[in-house]
Structure formats: C-alpha cells, structure tokens
Amino acid sequence: MxxxxxxxxxxxxxxxxxxxxxxxxxxxxxxxxxxxxxxxxxxxxxxxxPVIIQLDYIVGQWAAAVKADPSLAENQPYKAVATGDLSWLGHAVEKHYAGDDSDLKQMLGALVGLTDGMTVDEYAASVAEFFRTAKHPTLGxxxxxxxxxxxxxxxxxxxxxxxxxxxxxxxxxxxxxxxxxxxxxxxxxxxxxxxxxxxxxxxxxxxxxxxxxxxxxxxxxxxxxxxxxxxxxxxxxxxxxxxxxxxxxxxxxxxxxxxxxxxxxxxxxxxxxxxxxxxxxxxxxxxxxxxxxxxxxxxxxxxxxx
Amino acid sequence: MxxxxxxxxxxxxxxxxxxxxxxxxxxxxxxxxxxxxxxxxxxxxxxxxPVIIQLDYIVGQWAAAVKADPSLAENQPYKAVATGDLSWLGHAVEKHYAGDDSDLKQMLGALVGLTDGMTVDEYAASVAEFFRTAKHPTLGxxxxxxxxxxxxxxxxxxxxxxxxxxxxxxxxxxxxxxxxxxxxxxxxxxxxxxxxxxxxxxxxxxxxxxxxxxxxxxxxxxxxxxxxxxxxxxxxxxxxxxxxxxxxxxxxxxxxxxxxxxxxxxxxxxxxxxxxxxxxxxxxxxxxxxxxxxxxxxxxxxxxxx
CATH class of the missing domain: 3.40.50.1000 (HAD superfamily/HAD-like)
Known part of the structure; x- marks a missing residue:
C-alpha cells in the first residue's frame, strides 16, 4: 500500500x-x-x-535570561525556571480559568519580553538555533x-x-x-x-x-x-x-x-x-x-x- | 515582443x-x-x-439604506449620499488629519454598520452583485x-x-x-x-x-x-x-x-x-x-x- x-x-x-x-x-x-x-x-x-515544544524553547530563553541577570529569579516565571519546578506555569493558567488573571499576565509579560524589539529575522535565528540542538525529552x-x-x-x-x-x-x-x-x-x-x-x-x-x-x-x-x-x-x-x-x-x-x-x-x-x-x-x-x-x-x- | x-x-x-x-x-x-x-x-x-472603486460600492450601499429608511438622511454620511454631494466624506478625512476625528468616526461607524452581523459569504455575494452591473464612471x-x-x-x-x-x-x-x-x-x-x-x-x-x-x-x-x-x-x-x-x-x-x-x-x-x-x-x-x-x-x- x-x-x-x-x-x-x-x-x-x-x-x-x-x-x-x-x-x-x-x-x-x-x-x-x-x-x-x-x-x-x-x-x-x-x-x-510530555512537553509543548514551544514551551521548551521559552523556558530555555527564560533560563538564559536568569543566567545573565540572577536577580530576575526573585520573580515569576523566572523563579520557576531557576528552581526547575515549573508547576507555577500550570497554576497561572488554572488561576486564569478560575477568574484571576494576575499570574497569567505576569507570565505573558515575560513571554512577550523575550521578543520585544527583536526583528523577525533575529527571532527566526534564535528559534533555528534551538532546533539545531534541542532533543525531545522522552524520544531522545x-x-x-x-x-x-x-x-x-x-x-x-x-x-x-x-x-x-x-x-x-x-x-x-x-x-x-x-x-x-x-x-x-x-x-x-x-x-x-x-x-x-x-x-x-x-x-x-x-x-x-x-x-x-x-x-x-x-x-x-x-x-x-x-x-x-x-x-x-x-x-x-x-x-x-x-x-x-x-x-x-x-x-x-x-x-x-x-x-x-x-x-x-x-x-x-x-x-x-x-x-x-x-x-x-x-x-x-x-x-x-x-x-x-x-x-x-x-x-x-x-x-x-x- | x-x-x-x-x-x-x-x-x-x-x-x-x-x-x-x-x-x-x-x-x-x-x-x-x-x-x-x-x-x-x-x-x-x-x-x-475619479473614483475609488470600493467607495463606489459603499456609497451605493448607503444609498440603498437611505432608500429603505429615509430618516437616515438626517445624518451623515447618509445625508451626503442622499443629496449627491459627497464632499462631506473628503472633509471628514481632512478633519481627521487636522486632529478632529469626530466625522471620520461617524463615517467609519456607518461603514462597518454595512457588514456588521453579515456572514462572509453574504458580503461576498453583495460585492459580486455590485461588480456584475457597476460601470466605471469615465471609462464606461x-x-x-x-x-x-x-x-x-x-x-x-x-x-x-x-x-x-x-x-x-x-x-x-x-x-x-x-x-x-x-x-x-x-x-x-x-x-x-x-x-x-x-x-x-x-x-x-x-x-x-x-x-x-x-x-x-x-x-x-x-x-x-x-x-x-x-x-x-x-x-x-x-x-x-x-x-x-x-x-x-x-x-x-x-x-x-x-x-x-x-x-x-x-x-x-x-x-x-x-x-x-x-x-x-x-x-x-x-x-x-x-x-x-x-x-x-x-x-x-x-x-x-x-
């Protein structure tokens, strides 16, 4: 066939x-x-x-930001990334569905902060670099x-x-x-x-x-x-x-x-x-x-x- | 060649x-x-x-609206369409560039009102009907x-x-x-x-x-x-x-x-x-x-x- x-x-x-x-x-x-x-x-x-592939990229970018400026780890979502406990991200979404947008807004702010001011070409290069080396966590x-x-x-x-x-x-x-x-x-x-x-x-x-x-x-x-x-x-x-x-x-x-x-x-x-x-x-x-x-x-x- | x-x-x-x-x-x-x-x-x-083709369609739709409800002609842009003097439309844009958005907003309100609630298929049919019969004013x-x-x-x-x-x-x-x-x-x-x-x-x-x-x-x-x-x-x-x-x-x-x-x-x-x-x-x-x-x-x- x-x-x-x-x-x-x-x-x-x-x-x-x-x-x-x-x-x-x-x-x-x-x-x-x-x-x-x-x-x-x-x-x-x-x-x-077990991972949304784009989230893997985003967490990696947040981790790089914390490495460059450790004081970021005092606040979410950088704190979650720095400690390796990502459960805060899921809780932020759950709180949103329960009517409280505060954590989700903080997360989205950190998200758009990653690309704010970048050209579309610079972002494309960053994503291409991610795909060159990243591996799926269970498939390997x-x-x-x-x-x-x-x-x-x-x-x-x-x-x-x-x-x-x-x-x-x-x-x-x-x-x-x-x-x-x-x-x-x-x-x-x-x-x-x-x-x-x-x-x-x-x-x-x-x-x-x-x-x-x-x-x-x-x-x-x-x-x-x-x-x-x-x-x-x-x-x-x-x-x-x-x-x-x-x-x-x-x-x-x-x-x-x-x-x-x-x-x-x-x-x-x-x-x-x-x-x-x-x-x-x-x-x-x-x-x-x-x-x-x-x-x-x-x-x-x-x-x-x- | x-x-x-x-x-x-x-x-x-x-x-x-x-x-x-x-x-x-x-x-x-x-x-x-x-x-x-x-x-x-x-x-x-x-x-x-001498005419933006889409404006020709829009004016026609406004004219049909006035025909269906003559009281509309008390207000712009229907008044302009009813009287045949479209200069108000140009003035609305000029006022916008001079810092006064009031007339432009009124015009845009009448514009989006034409399609508000229509399906994309209904609008496509209306536009197709326009093109079936409309003629360019100078080319004929x-x-x-x-x-x-x-x-x-x-x-x-x-x-x-x-x-x-x-x-x-x-x-x-x-x-x-x-x-x-x-x-x-x-x-x-x-x-x-x-x-x-x-x-x-x-x-x-x-x-x-x-x-x-x-x-x-x-x-x-x-x-x-x-x-x-x-x-x-x-x-x-x-x-x-x-x-x-x-x-x-x-x-x-x-x-x-x-x-x-x-x-x-x-x-x-x-x-x-x-x-x-x-x-x-x-x-x-x-x-x-x-x-x-x-x-x-x-x-x-x-x-x-x-």
Whole structure:
C-alpha cells in the first residue's frame, strides 16, 4: 500500500480515502482552488507530551535570561525556571480559568519580553538555533523525530489530490515557521497561529516584535484566522483538542452546503509506541457530532518517523 | 515582443527585466520559494480616479439604506449620499488629519454598520452583485476594464519567472477577494488588505463581521501585514502613493542583504489614454531613493485592456 503506508487498513482510513475521492473525482468534484485543508499542530502534527515544544524553547530563553541577570529569579516565571519546578506555569493558567488573571499576565509579560524589539529575522535565528540542538525529552531525538509520521503522510496524500494544506495552531506562528517546511513541507505563508504584535521600523527597514500578544489563535479564533488568511472555508480540518472544535465544525459546515471532513487525533495508545495516552482537554471534541476520530492505537501502524 | 507587450522599450522596462533576470538566473539566483512580489491595488493595479472603486460600492450601499429608511438622511454620511454631494466624506478625512476625528468616526461607524452581523459569504455575494452591473464612471466599462493592462502583464511575467504575487492594499481585503482571481489571476489567499473585525458564530458555523475595523493596511502597517501573511520579506514591491513607501523600502531593504526592487506607478499621462494625471499623495514616494518610477506617459504603450 503506497498511499498512507503508516496507516492501518481501518474504517477511519477508509473514511478519509472515500472522502478525498468523493471531492476529487466525478461530476461533483470540488475545484482544486477550493481544496483547502487545515491542521492543528501540537498533538495533531507533532507530539505535545510530555512537553509543548514551544514551551521548551521559552523556558530555555527564560533560563538564559536568569543566567545573565540572577536577580530576575526573585520573580515569576523566572523563579520557576531557576528552581526547575515549573508547576507555577500550570497554576497561572488554572488561576486564569478560575477568574484571576494576575499570574497569567505576569507570565505573558515575560513571554512577550523575550521578543520585544527583536526583528523577525533575529527571532527566526534564535528559534533555528534551538532546533539545531534541542532533543525531545522522552524520544531522545531532535524534534524532527517527534512529528506524527501518519499525519505527514496525510499531508502528502492530500497534496497529491490537489489540496493545499495549512497549519492552524494556537502555537506562535513565527516559531512554527522556522521548521514547518522541513518537518511538514508546509511553507511559512501557510502557517496560521497565535501572533505577537508587530511594528515596522522605517529606519531599519525591518519588521520587529512589540510587547504584546496580538491574538491567541484557539477556539473560535481559529475559523476567524483561517478566513482572514485564506478567504476560504476549509474542506478538511484536523485537530486533537477542544480548541480545535470550532475549526472542525467550520470545515464540516451546517450540512446545507458542500461536504467537509473533520478529523480528531485521539491519543489512546497504551503500547508505548507513541505518546502516553491522554484525553484531557479533548472531551467536548471527542463527543462532537460530525467528527471522525483517529485512534492512535488502532489506526496507526507507526507513530513517529522510523 | 511577447514579454510585457503593453510596455514600451524604455529604461524602466529594462530595469525590471534586468532585475528579474538577476534574481532568477545564475549562481546568485534567489530560490523560487523566496520570490515574493507585493502589489498595491488602487492606483497600482487598477484605476482609483475619479473614483475609488470600493467607495463606489459603499456609497451605493448607503444609498440603498437611505432608500429603505429615509430618516437616515438626517445624518451623515447618509445625508451626503442622499443629496449627491459627497464632499462631506473628503472633509471628514481632512478633519481627521487636522486632529478632529469626530466625522471620520461617524463615517467609519456607518461603514462597518454595512457588514456588521453579515456572514462572509453574504458580503461576498453583495460585492459580486455590485461588480456584475457597476460601470466605471469615465471609462464606461465594467470595472474589469479599469485594470492597468501593463501591470497585469507584469504579474504574469513575474509568475513565469517563479514569483508568487500578492496584493497588499489599503482597500478592504474581502471586497477585493471577490474579483482578484478574475481581474488579476490572484487567488483570495494572496490578498492582503484592510479588514473588518470577524467573529465565529458557532451555532451557524459561520464567520461573520463585527462592528469594527480590525486594521487599516496602509503605511507602516503594510510591511507588518505582509510579514504576518507570508513570513517573508518581498523581493519586489509596487505601489503608487506615500502609503506604499514603507513596503517599497521593506522590499529594497537596507542594502546589506539581498537585492530588491521597488516600483512606483506615476500617473503623469496627459494624453487622455489613461487616468487624468495626479501627484497628490505620492510626493514622498516620488522623491524616495531606491524607487524605480514607472511613467504612465512614457513607459506604457497601452493603459487599459483593449
């Protein structure tokens, strides 16, 4: 089987192949220009456990800042980084959901402080340097080894059928852009994600980051950003979490228009071939109508690249 | 001459052809993926005199609103539309530049009110209907006849040399998207422009406009939006006004990196073949270094499609 070789011959695989054939052949074929597919990144195209890869970069940058100025460790989030106990970061998010934004704001301030005033080229160089040396904590490989091989094959299969594939992630756009061509064959103009504010420095003739988050590309913001960037309703969407549900349902539509396929990667594998299994943050998406669940345990013969 | 047939054999044409050859052939060729070109729209790809085409649509929508509810005509901008004297619109902009935003805010409120709550599909249908019947006031043709034929040829010439062309306009993005494929061969995902706010309606599974302007894509915002959308510094940029100067200089860079070409369409033709000549709003751009001026009078054999 040359198509989707890391996929098992399951009902899920058949659903995908049947859908692609139904929109690419015959009198009802969707025009090539409208064959848009969007993919979440963390947990959908590459591993997000036990560490969100971008967070690994951020913590490393905070650690370097503490090393350069040890007095920073008196305050969070540098204190957490200096002590190696990162639980404060999770608590800051929990407090946010409980209605108290104070710690989250402090964390975001330290986050945008990392790039504030940098040119986009300087940031790209910093991220590229990270990827040159960083290793996945459990796989022990460079992060290029933490992509899901079946999903990369799905990107290629869709492209072979006239689809144009985009990433639509809550991850920060320019961080992802450093590696999406190499890891997924997706060029920077097709990476949609959260974004730091930008300004134009006319004297330097350069685009630079400012000290704010422009938007967090999650939940209902995903369809909005997909429209902003593409001017199209996607024909296929793939995600793995509740924050992906709006874009999955946007692809499927309300049933009155054209067809659409929504895919949800379910991390249910207990074999140790892939990530340790988890459901947290995907409860609503797993229970949704119109969503085809991809079981890592059952549908994938292989999880990571050989 | 099959390349750029509506262009005369001038030094400007030679500058363009020499630049394209220098970045596409030989050991120093720029990789295809990095051959990004950005084009302003109003006054660069199509006529903006005597009327900005989008304003023609907006005024028509305001007029329809007044027809449906004549009491609207008591207030601006509906009053201007009802009386046929549109000078209030220009005065509102002048007052803004003099430090008084009140009229401009009123105008913008009426502007975003036209699309507030509409789905992106409903707006696209409204704009498509406009273009089906509207005629250019002086040319007497549909607006497809108001594109600059030499610039459309330039788009095709660049594409034939591996460039990917984008529109980067202060015009509203989704308005342009309705016609850019037909008029210029540029698909919606490559249209960058000003944008109304958007929200996702989860129940309707639809993207809708909200009652605000997300950003005005002019001046220093153009390089910012070009980066946001493409993740690249363009290799070539073309405009016609001061608001294009930042993106023109962004393309050229600071002279330390790779090459870039900035083109400025100068409306200097007194022959009546094209638009009546004008310089207003282009003074700084015309005086800028590193900008190659395209003279409509001298460089173009033909202005509009035959």
């Amino acid at each position: 040359t198509t989707l070789p890391s996929w098992r011959d399951t009902a899920t695989r058949k659903t995908i192949v049947d859908f692609v054939e139904s929109v690419t052949t015959g009198a009802d074929a969707v025009p090539v220009a409208e064959r848009i597919a969007v993919f979440d990144n963390d947990g959908t195209l590459w591993s997000e456990k 490989t460079p992060f290029s080894g933490a992509v899901y091989q079946p999903m990369v094959e799905l990107l290629r299969y869709l492209e072979a059928n006239g689809f144009t594939c985009y990433i639509a992630s809550a991850g920060e756009r320019d961080f992802m852009r450093s590696v999406t061509q190499e890891f997924y064959g997706i060029p920077p103009e097709r990476v949609i994600g959260s974004a730091y504010g930008l300004t134009y420095d006319a004297d330097a003739r350069a685009v630079k980051y400012s000290a704010n988050l422009d938007f967090l590309d999650d939940g209902g913001i995903k369809p909005v950003r997909i429209w902003s960037r593409t001017g199209r309703r996607p024909l296929l969407a793939a995600g793995n979490a509740n924050g992906d549900l709006p874009m999955l349902q946007f692809a499927v539509g309300d049933g009155t228009g054209r067809r659409g396929l929504a895919l949800l990667v379910h991390h249910d594998d207990h074999s140790g071939r892939g990530d340790a299994p988890y459901d947290g943050g995907a409860e609503q998406a797993l229970a949704a109508d119109d969503v085809t669940v991809i079981s890592v345990a059952d549908d994938w013969e292989q999880v990571f690249p050989a | 099959t390349t750029l047939p509506s262009w005369r054999d001038t030094a400007t044409r030679k500058t363009i052809v020499d630049f394209v050859e220098s970045v596409t052939t030989g050991a120093d060729a720029v990789p295809v993926a990095e051959r990004i070109a950005v084009f302003d729209n109003d006054g660069t790809l199509w006529s903006e005199k 043709t549909p607006f497809s006849g108001a594109v600059y034929q030499p610039m459309v040829e330039l788009l095709r010439y660049l594409e034939a040399n591996g460039f990917t062309c984008y529109i980067a306009s202060a015009g509203e993005r989704d308005f342009m998207r309705s016609v850019t494929q037909e008029f210029y061969g540029i698909p919606p995902e490559r249209v960058i422009g000003s944008a109304y706010g958007l929200t996702y309606d989860a129940d309707a599974r639809a993207v809708k406009y909200s009652a605000n302007l997300d950003f005005l894509d002019d001046g220093g915002i153009k390089p910012v939006r070009i980066w946001s959308r493409t993740g690249r510094r363009p290799l070539l940029a073309a405009g016609n006004a001061n608001g294009d100067l930042p993106m023109l200089q962004f393309a050229v860079g600071d002279g330390t990196g790779r090459r870039g070409l900035a083109l400025l369409v100068h409306h200097d033709d007194h022959s009546g073949r094209g638009d009546a000549p004008y310089d207003g709003g282009a003074e700084q751009a015309l005086a800028a270094d590193d900008v190659t001026v395209i003279s409509v009078a001298d460089d173009w054999e033909q202005v509009f499609p035959a």
